[in-house]
Amino acid sequence: MAQPDMFGRYRVIRHLGSGAFATVWLAHDDRLDTPVAIKVLAENWARRMDVHQRFMEEARILRQTDSNWLVRVHDLDVLPDERPYMVMTYADQGSVADLVAKGPLPLDEALRLLTEIGQGVTVLHRHGTIHRDIKPSNVLLLSSPVGQRVLVADLGFAKSIDQASGFTAAAGTPGYMSPEQSVPGGDIDVRVDVYSLGAVAYELITGRPPPSPPVRTPPGRIRPGLPPALDELIMAALSTDRANRPRDAQAFTDRVRAIRMTPGLPTSVPWWMRHRPKWVRTAAAVLTAAVLMTTTGAAALPGLRFIDVRDLNGRFVVAVPHAWAHEAHADGWEPRELGLLGGRQPGVLVSTDTGRWRDAESPSYGVFAGLLPRSAEQPGLDQLIDSVPCPGEPVRRTLDTARWTGEIREWDECAPRFGAAVLHARHGPETIYLEVRQPDQRPGIVDQVIDGTRLLE
Numbered sequence: 001m002a003q004p005d006m007f008g009r010y011r012v013i014r015h016l017g018s019g020a021f022a023t024v025w026l027a028h029d030d031r032l033d034t035p036v037a038i039k040v041l042a043e044n045w046a047r048r049m050d051v052h053q054r055f056m057e058e059a060r061i062l063r064q065t066d067s068n069w070l071v072r073v074h075d076l077d078v079l080p081d082e083r084p085y086m087v088m089t090y091a092d093q094g095s096v097a098d099l100v101a102k103g104p105l106p107l108d109e110a111l112r113l114l115t116e117i118g119q120g121v122t123v124l125h126r127h128g129t130i131h132r133d134i135k136p137s138n139v140l141l142l143s144s145p146v147g148q149r150v151l152v153a154d155l156g157f158a159k160s161i162d163q164a165s166g167f168t169a170a171a172g173t174p175g176y177m178s179p180e181q182s183v184p185g186g187d188i189d190v191r192v193d194v195y196s197l198g199a200v201a202y203e204l205i206t207g208r209p210p211p212s213p214p215v216r217t218p219p220g221r222i223r224p225g226l227p228p229a230l231d232e233l234i235m236a237a238l239s240t241d242r243a244n245r246p247r248d249a250q251a252f253t254d255r256v257r258a259i260r261m262t263p264g265l266p267t268s269v270p271w272w273m274r275h276r277p278k279w280v281r282t283a284a285a286v287l288t289a290a291v292l293m294t295t296t297g298a299a300a301l302p303g304l305r306f307i308d309v310r311d312l313n314g315r316f317v318v319a320v321p322h323a324w325a326h327e328a329h330a331d332g333w334e335p336r337e338l339g340l341l342g343g344r345q346p347g348v349l350v351s352t353d354t355g356r357w358r359d360a361e362s363p364s365y366g367v368f369a370g371l372l373p374r375s376a377e378q379p380g381l382d383q384l385i386d387s388v389p390c391p392g393e394p395v396r397r398t399l400d401t402a403r404w405t406g407e408i409r410e411w412d413e414c415a416p417r418f419g420a421a422v423l424h425a426r427h428g429p430e431t432i433y434l435e436v437r438q439p440d441q442r443p444g445i446v447d448q449v450i451d452g453t454r455l456l457e
């Protein structure tokens, strides 16, 4: 796409992105000395009267509402080739989609964003407009003197409340769209936006959008420790029956505000959600060649055959029950995911399904072992694990073997059972962080894995 020099008096700087109907450019208003974003209707749509009118309508609504929580439109004009363009506030910090792409957000940040998004949608509802396409990529972020601010954007599907009760074409984005909105001819009202707010909330909290309706898994099942009122609010907003949803964006936002006032809200993201390695799947056959697995000898538990898996950097070997070794990833991990400083380190994940290692609903079984960056002070388990993915208190043990000292914790009430350990090398500076997920109550597996874990020369 060729970059134009000017749109009217605005000097084009670079392309920001293209959607289904329009292209957005960063430009500079030399007269007022300020950056602006310019949205230009795509050439192929500019001659479609209905699309052309909807574009003009989007600009008018944003101009009329003129709110701090919505993208502001400063100007609307038409290019010589008849494509209309609108001049908007430039959101210089990307969108909420960029934030959630990195994983679930700390609860305080998620609730702040939800309050601001809810305020933006409330402004629209008061103006008599249904947005119909609330989703993380349509919520932009702007830096402001007091921090970051939300701007609800993209009213390309917006509809006036008065017209919405009649025949309405299905429009919106699957995953964020209420059941009634996905039915062509569906009778919709402001509660379709409440559903989408619930879907955005779900994603901010769990790191992924909700499944298609009916949604049966409350976010608290994926991220234990949420205030019950938040779980209730999100599930109410995602109700298939709109009569059970908060009645509009204002009612939704008021409930978010009340939850924000709850004393002692957890602020950090649970460690097991932060630590979401993007494991590459490797077929078991490839694994054999790549990471050199051999059956270990004598010490295996009765009925359970262990194999050795070596990390691809050749720094250590970990012992894993053969039955779990369907897939592996052995070329390292990012300790940053546990909140530690330092770059990529040798690491191994061997599991029945590496893609489901962090799946809170149905995690796979297996073993993860990763070297921690060297530092003067070796972290303990309390530093690595600041909240737990399992109910109940873990069994805590210390470790003292010929090779390792350290700590072990095991949670028995999880399915699968979960154990974690830090292993400090008795004769060197190395520390390994270890996780074991096992399907049943077989005791001793964690010790067996630790026994078979050794540093290579």
Ligand SMILES: Nc1ncnc2c1ncn2[C@@H]1O[C@H](COP(=O)(O)OP(=O)(O)OP(=O)(O)O)[C@@H](O)[C@H]1O
Binding pocket: 016, 017, 018, 019, 020, 021, 022, 023, 024, 037, 039, 071, 088, 089, 090, 091, 092, 094, 095, 137, 138, 140, 153, 154, 156
């Ligand atoms: N005011 C703005 N400031 C900064 N970036 C913007 C602004 N408005 C839109 N963008 C960016 O421009 C890109 C295109 O936006 P646009 O609204 O046309 O489409 P979209 O939301 O990506 O897709 P669709 O409309 O098809 O859902 C997006 O990446 C969006 O983040």
